Amino acid sequence: MYDFYGELLSEKQRIVVDCYYNDNFSLGEIAEKVNISRQGVYDSLKRAEELLREYDSKLKLMEKYKVNKELLKKAIENLKHYDGNKPDILDEVKEDLEQLLKQL
Amino acid sequence: MYDFYGELLSEKQRIVVDCYYNDNFSLGEIAEKVNISRQGVYDSLKRAEELLREYDSKLKLMEKYKVNKELLKKAIENLKHYDGNKPDILDEVKEDLEQLLKQL
Numbered sequence: 001m002y003d004f005y006g007e008l009l010s011e012k013q014r015i016v017v018d019c020y021y022n023d024n025f026s027l028g029e030i031a032e033k034v035n036i037s038r039q040g041v042y043d044s045l046k047r048a049e050e051l052l053r054e055y056d057s058k059l060k061l062m063e064k065y066k067v068n069k070e071l072l073k074k075a076i077e078n079l080k081h082y083d084g085n086k087p088d089i090l091d092e093v094k095e096d097l098e099q100l101l102k103q104l
Numbered sequence: 105m106y107d108f109y110g111e112l113l114s115e116k117q118r119i120v121v122d123c124y125y126n127d128n129f130s131l132g133e134i135a136e137k138v139n140i141s142r143q144g145v146y147d148s149l150k151r152a153e154e155l156l157r158e159y160d161s162k163l164k165l166m167e168k169y170k171v172n173k174e175l176l177k178k179a180i181e182n183l184k185h186y187d188g189n190k191p192d193i194l195d196e197v198k199e200d201l202e203q204l205l206k207q208l
Contacts, residue, residue, distance in 0.1 A: 007162040058111040061165075068208055076201050084188060097180050097201075104172055 004062055005055040013048040016041055064103070071100050108166055109159040117152040120145055168207070175204050 002017055009017065015034055019025040027045075031038045056062055075096045082089045106121055113121065119138055123129040131149075135142040160166055179200045186193045 005163075008159070055112070059109075065208055069205065072201060072205050072208065076198065076205065079194060079198050079201070082194065090183060090186065094180065094183050097176060097183070101173065101176050101180065104169055104176065 001052040001056050001062065004065070005052050005059070008055055009048050009051060013044055013051070016044045017048045017052075020045055068100055068103065071096050075100070105156040105160050105166065108169070109156050109163070112159055113152050113155060117148055117155070120148045121152045124149055172204055172207065175200050179204070 002021065006014055006017070012034065016030055019030045019033065020027075025033070027038050027041045030041045034041070036044075075093045078089050078093045078096075082093075106125065110118055110121070116138065120134055123134045123137065124131075129137070131142050131145045134145045138145070140148075179197045182193050182197050182200075186197075
């Protein structure tokens with residue numbers, strides 16, 4: 001979720017989430033790094049998680065991404081296996097891409 | 105921008121933006137409808153516009169949508185004009201779709 005909505009968090013929240021989830025820092029280590037209390041780091045982390053869930057429940061970018069990615073991967077696979085003998089496959093690819101265009 | 109980020113606005117802001125831009129209501133008509141002052145409607149509208157611009161500057165969903173839509177439309181057009189005699193066209197479509205997959 002951070003990859004999708006991280007930009008909407010404050011700079012402090014981004015640092016805390018990044019250190020905790022990507023760099024595997026402990027709360028104590030982050031507290032020292034950003035110069036706030038361990039409890040402050042914990043609160044900031046919880047608030048950031050809450051915001052990310054809230055943004056996702058509203059924008060649903062992750063769900064959309066997953067659905068569109070699957071459709072596109074299927075179209076690419078179909079194109080790769082097209083050998084000129086099955087024109088139906090190209091029709092299916094076209095339909096999938098038209099569908100993808102609607103839900104981009 | 106409202107189509108992309110409208111969900112992130114408050115319910116009141118959504119009503120005001122929707123009435124003003126989609127239904128072409130005047131500020132006075134909206135004020136009567138939502139039972140706040142004309143100045144309140146104006147402030148709410150300005151704040152909503154500011155928020156939408158802020159969300160767009162951070163998430164850039166509109167820019168991404170435009171770029172991806174062009175790429176996809178190009179791939180669909182190429183597929184439509186493919187007549188079995190130009191295998192290069194299918195390679196180009198595959199490349200465009202692989203590119204699209206990276207930037208979905």
